[in-house]
Every structure is written in C-alpha cells, then in structure tokens.
Amino acid sequence: MPLSDVAVRAVSGPNSRHAALLEDAFHVLIETPGGGVTIKGDARARAGVKRAIETLAQRAEAGAEVTEADVRASAAAARAGESVAHGVLPVGRRGPIVPKTSAQARYLEMLEQHELTFGIGPAGTGKTFLAAAYGATLLLKGAVDRLVITRPAVEAGERLGFLPGDLTEKVDPYLIPIWAALDEILGAEAVRRRRDKGEIEVAPVAFMRGRTLSHSFVIVDEAQNLSRLQMKMVLTRLGEGARMVVTGDPSQVDLVNPRDSGLSHAVGILTNVKGVAVARFEAADVVRHKLVERIVRAYDADLAAKAKPE
Missing domain, CATH: 3.40.50.300 (P-loop containing nucleotide triphosphate hydrolases)
Known part of the structure; x- marks a missing residue:
C-alpha cells in the first residue's frame, strides 16, 4: 500500500519495532520498501493490519507523535472492526494530539x-x-x-x-x-x-x-x-x-x-x-x-x- 515517507517511518518505528508489533498482532509479514508498505499473510489478516496502518498513517500525517501505545491501540481497534475518528487537538509540545482509540x-x-x-x-x-x-x-x-x-x-x-x-x-x-x-x-x-x-x-x-x-x-x-x-x-x-x-x-x-x-x-x-x-x-x-x-x-x-x- 502506498504511503508518504513520514507515514512509512511511523509504521516501521524505531528499529522496526512498530512493524514487529503489527506483525505479532495480525500474524503477517510487513516490509517497508521505498514508497510504501507491503503485507504478506492471509486475506483477513491483511485487511485488519491495513486498517491499523491507515490509522497510524493518518496520525503521522496530522503531525502527531506515533508511539508503541498508538500501535497497540490501532491494532486493537482494527481487530474489533472499529475505526478511530480523527479529531485533532492542535496543542502538544510533540505535535497535535490525536485520539488513540x-x-x-x-x-x-x-x-x-x-x-x-x-x-x-x-x-x-x-x-x-x-x-x-x-x-x-x-x-x-x-x-x-x-x-x-x-x-x-x-x-x-x-x-x-x-x-x-x-x-x-x-x-x-x-x-x-x-x-x-x-x-x-x-x-x-x-x-x-x-x-x-x-x-x-x-x-x-x-x-x-x-x-x-x-x-x-x-x-x-x-x-x-x-x-x-x-x-x-x-x-x-x-x-x-x-x-x-x-x-x-x-x-x-x-x-x-x-x-x-x-x-x-x-x-x-x-x-x-x-x-x-x-x-x-x-x-x-x-x-x-x-x-x-x-x-x-x-x-x-x-x-x-x-x-x-x-
């Protein structure tokens, strides 16, 4: 799936930690070649992790920090079939504050x-x-x-x-x-x-x-x-x-x-x-x-x- 550079970095995380958390949550393989993310796994798992990645990408592109807690919350919401609305509060020393769940x-x-x-x-x-x-x-x-x-x-x-x-x-x-x-x-x-x-x-x-x-x-x-x-x-x-x-x-x-x-x-x-x-x-x-x-x-x-x- 194509993503911006900032979104790819957020999905990958420090030392690929975020990607590893998503892989464990959905039992898939995630790779981040230039210009996007590739997902390998069964269709249901791919659909779920894609929803989680889209949530994380939207957070990153809004200027919000993406942490491991955000990754876990996005994965949990995706597994439950929920979507996280994106009301952005334009305050915060580390960027805008976006709801995690x-x-x-x-x-x-x-x-x-x-x-x-x-x-x-x-x-x-x-x-x-x-x-x-x-x-x-x-x-x-x-x-x-x-x-x-x-x-x-x-x-x-x-x-x-x-x-x-x-x-x-x-x-x-x-x-x-x-x-x-x-x-x-x-x-x-x-x-x-x-x-x-x-x-x-x-x-x-x-x-x-x-x-x-x-x-x-x-x-x-x-x-x-x-x-x-x-x-x-x-x-x-x-x-x-x-x-x-x-x-x-x-x-x-x-x-x-x-x-x-x-x-x-x-x-x-x-x-x-x-x-x-x-x-x-x-x-x-x-x-x-x-x-x-x-x-x-x-x-x-x-x-x-x-x-x-x-």
Missing part, C-alpha cells in the same frame, strides 16, 4: 458537543489527559477565559488549612497528575505564565462552594471521591459560557463509605438530561504500558467473581 475519539466529540461530560473508566485510558488537552485548546483560542481544575483532597479531608503555603501550594500535591498533563501539553513555562495570570486556576473542591464559574472550562478529576453533596455542589457551579468535564473511576473510591460516592449517583440520574454526555472507557482502552490493561482486566475479573452468588 475509538473511545477517545467519541470522548472528544462529546466534549465538543456538550456542556457537561462525564469520563468514566479505569486508569490509563486518557480521560484526564484529553480533558486537559481539550481545555488547553479552548483557552489558547480564546473560547474560554480560564481553565479551572478541581480535585478532592481525600487524604486531608478537604481541611487544607494546616498545610504550609498559599492555596496553590496547599493543593498542588493532589493535582500533580493534572499539572504533569498540562506541562506535557503546553510546556512548563507556558503553564507557569498562565497560572500567574489567573488563566489556569487551582480550585480545590472545598473552595468551590458559593462560586459561579463563567466562561471557564472546568475539570473535576478523581470525582469518584466526591460525596453526593459535593458532586451536586460542584455541578451547580457552572455559569454562562462554561463547560465541565468530570472524570473518575468508580472502582477506586477512597471514601470511608464508598456508597456515598457521588460519581455513579450523578451519572445514573443525569444520563438522559439534555446537554449531558457520558463517555465510558474499558480495560481495552488503556493506552499506558501494555501491562496496565492486563492489571485492570485481572482486577475486573476478581471483582466480578466476588459479585457472583455463592
């Missing part, structure tokens, strides 16, 4: 089309990273005035006063994943400047009460650790021109009483409300190290086994 693509579409989106699923599926990337995109093009990030500080019981420093310093230990994502997307210096200008704001859940967030993009992370009352309070902070994304994993509740978690409750009562969307991720959508998917599946299997009646 069909679930991520649907998630970006929901963020675009709804005022409130829930991103539900296991760790490593890109829920928080894509939310941060989408919010950064809105901020950079002036569609919102602020990017507001809130996350429950469960270990401190939301009582942050005893911690040293100002508000940002008190909350930062609980927001490291968000800052890491923003640093990766915008660069540490750009994040610092926008924080200093108030365009990127830390807003711990304990300090959200009584506020109205207008013309803002709000990320509520680790929302499984919000109580039902906290969840209602946070959701009702939305003001004019604001959007919100709520991310979390209902299987990782750290509250003293897990049944008090507001995430599953909110999803259950708001699913059919106009303006609300729910994106659900599964173990197959994990885009971190390949071992993470297997770990998530093992825990899911253990939970399912315990739930069966004796």
